[in-house]
Amino acid sequence: MAEEVVKTKAKTAVGDTICIGLDVGTMHLVCARSDKSDIGITRNVFLPLDTDDIQISELSDISYVEGEDNELFIVGSDAFKYANIFGQEVSRPMEKGLISPKEISAIDVLTLMLKDLIGDVKGRDTYCSYSIPAQAIDEGRSVIYHKKVFARILKSLGINYT
Secondary structure: OOOEEEEOOOOOOEOOEEEEEEEEOOOEEEEEEOOOOEEEEEEOOEEEEEOOOOOHHHHOOOOEEEOOOOEEEEEOHHHHHHHHHHOOOOEOOEEOOEEOOOOOOHHHHHHHHHHHHHOOOOOOEEEEEEOOOOOOOOOOOOHHHHHHHHHHHHHHOOOEEO
């Protein structure tokens, strides 16, 4: 799913342990893994669609994630492209550096996008350090909820976090 891949020097895996660095920003999601030489980058936007509106076979070259209840989310730059085609606006799961309170699907979509961006870690001892914003001085929202949501997402993916 990563729209952009940055190549780095080849890594040598140590046993079955994977270390992940994750930057969850308002504009981009960025993931680096100790067992891969690629850094995955994707735009942090989505376009919700109902599978009644489009067939999965039509999405072969499109970045998307599937949710429950017949939900389909086109993600990243493809979301912008198809928003214009369908006459819709993209949704952002984050706002001002924190999870958006305006998007009901934000946590579900972020979970699906991160699962796809991080990739398979089943059966591997995996540790992730992820970014959280500093407490804003001009905004009444707390980063504690944001931090706990991402901890829960990583835990649901079987990843230890710091």
